[in-house]
Amino acid sequence: MAGWMWLRCILGPHLQRIHRSPNPSRLESSASALWSLSYYSSPLLLCYLYRKVLYNKMFFVSCVLTCISVFFLWKNSEYVQFVSILEETKQNHTPGNKPSSTIIYIFFLFSFLIVHSFGRRMLYPGSVRLLQKAMKSLLDQGRNKLVEEFDGQRNKLVACDGNEIDTMFVDRRRDRGENGQTLVICCEGNAGFYEIGCMNTPLEGGYSVLGWNHPGFVGSTGIPFPQNEANAMDVVIQFAVHKLGFQLSDIVIYAWSIGGFTASWAVMSYPEIQSLVLDASFDDLLPLALKVMPSNWRPLVQYTVRHYINLNNAEQLLKYQGPVLLIRRTRDEIITTADTEDIMSNRGNDLLLKLLQFRYPKIMTDEGIRVVRQWLAASNHIEEMSVYSGYEVDDDWCSSVLQSYQADRDVLFPWSVGEDMTLEGRRQLALFLARKYMRNFESTHCTPLPASEFHSPWRL
Incomplete structure (x- = not known):
């Protein structure tokens, strides 16, 4: 009996068929489709694994780990019970012993396979070796320029997870x-490298700059999963403080696109950091992931994002009390969830609204949100100013109200300013704050940000 169960743990449960209910749920339909896909694609998967085995020196280790996992499955009473029920079901098909957990088992398996195969490569194409080889010449030129023209210092840092992080530092303190x-630490996009990325913007502005490459990108080891990303950001900040000699209050974090995740993690974890600038970034990865995946995969996408690649920038940003500047690309085609021309589907809007609602909840009531959305709908400077002047916003009055509140209380966010204010006053403050926290840049997602558009965030 023990030998039979050991064999079943090696081979895994043998699923004969998933019987659908008359009105299957979307989850069941998705799981059934995924099972069919895995079943008929298994020969290709086996061929792929066979080729990997021939060239992978870790095959022996994988075998050992497989034996260990089988042993723990064999000792797991719940798994043994599951296999027993499944075998009994083969002999006696009754409603009482149907293995209802099979759908969940397949669901979790596919979630794991998706994120560890094409999922993370779609999210971070800069980690794909083929792309790195294609860009090698360009990256070498960029690195040489930083060293030869800007006297850049290249360093390899070892994060707490053992990953080596490739960095470049340009010192302008002299x-x-x-x-x-001021040191600007740059966080690149999902296909960006410090050699040719957003590091050039603060360099042109005369700042001291520290750039670094994501885990798994050129010069850095590892895989760009969220925890690895956070570990990399952590060692970069530690290097800036303990080796380069900067105070946290002298550091500005500047991020482009998906770099907003590590940037928001940095200011959340090091609240003494001077300020944060987010360019073409978003509030949450999930809406963008749902946009590019089939609609009937929604439950699978939701689970995969939340459990493996939960880049929830807004959640981290709300834990930071310092100055923030958001730069929105008015023709952004990447972080929009609808047509490119629909500026209101830009997830940068949601990031701004969440930040303002958290920091100024008494101002950002339904009416405050409405007027800010009206301002966000403006696609150019003329339309933007038309909305602003239409509500007769008095900048001096708004500044004095906020300064008075800050001087009297000196409290952390969220503030209760606007609690006993007229509707007109709250409208003015809502638009005033939106304009201070966000600047528009009339461009697409990947256009380099000119140094003239790189500003220090507003502060009272």
Whole structure:
């Protein structure tokens, strides 16, 4: 009996068929479709694994780990019970012993396979070796330029997970400009590298700059999963403070696109950081993932994102009390959930609204949200100013109200300012704050940000 159960643990449950109910749920339909896909694609998967085995020196280790996992399955009473019920079902098909957990088993399996195969490569194409080889010449030129023209210092940092993080530091503290005393740490996009990425924007502005490449990108080891990303960001900040000699209050975090995840993690974890600038970033990965995946995969996408690649920038950002500037690309085609021309589907809007609603809940009531959305719908500077002037916003009055509140209380966010204010006053403050926290840049997602558009965030 024990030998039979050991064999079943090696081979795994043998699913004969998933019987659908008369009105199957979307989850059941998705699971059934995924099972069919896995069944008929298994020969290709086996061929792929066979080729990997021939060239992978870790095959022996994999075999050992497989034996260990089988042993624990064999010792797991719930799994043994599941296999027993499944075998009994083969002999006696009754409603009482149907293995209802099979759908969940397949669901979890496919979630794991998706994120560890094409999922993370879609999310971080810069980690794909083929792309890195194609860009090698361009990256080498960019790195050489940073070293030879800007006297850049290249360092390899070892994160707490053992990953090596490739960095480039340009020191401007000896220059006469005031900006050189501030260190801008840059967080690149999902196919960005410090050699040719957003690092050039603060460099042109005369700042000291520290760039780094994601785990698994050129020069860095590992895989760009969220925890690895956070570990990389952590060691970069530690390096800036303990080796380069900057104070946290002298550091600005600047991120482009998906770099907003590590940037928001940085300011959440190091609240003393001076300020944060997010360019073309989003509030949450999930709506963007749902946009590009089949609609009937929705439950699978939701589970996969939340459990493996939960890049919830807004959640982290709300834990930071310092100055923030959001830069929205008015023709952004990447972080929109609808047509490119629909500026209101830009997830940067949601990031702004969530931030303002958290920090100023008494101002951002339904009416406050409505007027800010009206302002966000403006696709150019003329339309933006038309909305702003239409509500007769008095900048001086708004500043004095906020300064007075801050001086009297000196409290952390969220503030209760606007609680005993007229509707007109709250409208003015809502638009004033929206304009201070967000700037528009009339461009597409991947256009490099000019140094003239890189500003320090507003502060009272």
